[in-house]
Amino acid sequence: MPFLKLNDHIKDRQKTQISEYGITINLKTLAGTTDCPDCVYDSQLKSSSNPNCETCSGSGKVKTYTDHNEKGLSHTFTAEELTEVPVGGIRVGDYRVMAEYSTKSYWQDIIENKTIISIDGVNVVCKRVLQSDLKTVVFAYCSRTALD
Numbered sequence: 001m002p003f004l005k006l007n008d009h010i011k012d013r014q015k016t017q018i019s020e021y022g023i024t025i026n027l028k029t030l031a032g033t034t035d036c037p038d039c040v041y042d043s044q045l046k047s048s049s050n051p052n053c054e055t056c057s058g059s060g061k062v063k064t065y066t067d068h069n070e071k072g073l074s075h076t077f078t079a080e081e082l083t084e085v086p087v088g089g090i091r092v093g094d095y096r097v098m099a100e101y102s103t104k105s106y107w108q109d110i111i112e113n114k115t116i117i118s119i120d121g122v123n124v125v126c127k128r129v130l131q132s133d134l135k136t137v138v139f140a141y142c143s144r145t146a147l148d
């Protein structure tokens with residue numbers, strides 16, 4: 001089979017696997033900031049009028065996110081598999097999510113903004129996103145332990 005056709009074939013097969021067996025993951029992307037709902041933003045001081053506000057840590061602004069749902073095939077690492085993991089800081093019970101290549105920028109966005117996401121109801125942070133050799137899918141390595 002010619003290379004490009006083989007590539008398309010693999011891409012199609014992985015896409016089907018992801019849509020049939022994947023779970024929906026909410027990849028929030030940073031949209032911007034807005035005035036904190038729990039205090040008053042002082043535009044002259046460029047911070048909260050209440051420096052002890054817990055919601056915004058005294059900044060007077062909170063981050064806003066855009067919801068973006070994507071399907072991903074999640075895999076949970078066992079102790080035996082940890083030696084094969086190409087990303088540091090991944091422990092037993094942490095996740096690798098296989099998602100379509102087109103989702104790469106969303107994963108990078110949650111890494112940059114340290115956004116906490118939920119996989120199977122478990123809160124994790126995404127540590128790194130790698131791509132398959134043929135750039136058909138991405139593998140997002142997500143850790144519960146990084147939240148500690």
Ligand SMILES: [Zn+2]
Binds near residue numbers: 036039057059
């Ligand atoms: Zn506040």
